[in-house]
Amino acid sequence: MARRSVFLVGPMGAGKTTVGRRLAQSLGLDFFDSDEEIERRTGATISIIFEIEGEAGFRKREHKVLQDLTALPGIVLATGGGAVLMPENRELLRARGTVVYLKTSVAEQLRRTRSSVHRPLLQDADTDPESRLLELTQEREPLYDSVADIVVESPGRKVGATVKDVLDRLTDAHSTSRPG
Template sequence: MKQVCNIFLIGPMGAGKTTIGRLLGKCLKMEFVDSDREIEQRTGVDIPMIFEYEGEAGFRRREADTIADLVRRVPIILATGGGSVLLQENRAALAANGFVVYLKCSVDRQVERTFKDSHRPLLQTENPRQRLEQLMATREPLYRSVADCTVDTGRYSSRQAVREILKAYNQAKRKTEKQDEDAQRRAG
């Protein structure tokens, strides 16, 4: 049976995963962890340096190890990196261990929100907009495939997005509890 007590936030860079994750953590009195910050703490270096020395493949290996550890924490609100869904093992770990929320965000909004952020190695290019469009074309079907709920953060403020997530999360939690009760009745 799928575990629903954890909430995992997926979506592109600039979608608001960290901001919304912190708000959810406060509302639910749950630990909030950002997987990128966790990787930096574990390695002692920032993500651009990991990309520089190990490339994207090295970073993705570290990310997969970190996500595998973090999804076992209960309860937790986890904000993942935008590319975390690229690996099947991450998608499976997220889907099996919590309620997955896809924070959808238009490329225009991503450009606005990441314009001055030098901490994003994949945007260190002459045309960040084009890069964001390429990333979205590859990743969006993966976000959708694993999401239990989608919230458009270009349409809602952070607080409104939290309310939408909580509504869907509570519905999913009630449904899971009812299924558990029904299974116990049948077994018992």
């Protein structure tokens, strides 16, 4: 498995950051979260960026961060839920590392995100969060599936169990890895 990077994709509330930190620790790799990196570079929260620049402005910033981070050797990267929307991002992820899709249910997403004020796509007072998450799932799930080398179900599981599952699947995937 040497220094191949691992990129985590999936919807908000799937546990990408939490699992990613533990996974990086287990693999002895550096951990990055693309949303945290965007906030660090801009000095503004994701919510503020969405408010000022809209989703399109945010996605441009996200693409630049993904270009930079995926070029680093041997990292674990937790991507934002919408990172797969741009074809260029999907290609970067596929070409530069092993992509793990943390799949979770809408019910679990609701449970994990209900008290968060840092989810701009759920902050619209006129939109029911469950309806919005269902809409995002319908739009994005095929994209997560298309980019993933490994799919791991994460709803309702302890973090350690999910990390162990990812580690086991990475070992299996690397013993029969694709070229590149």
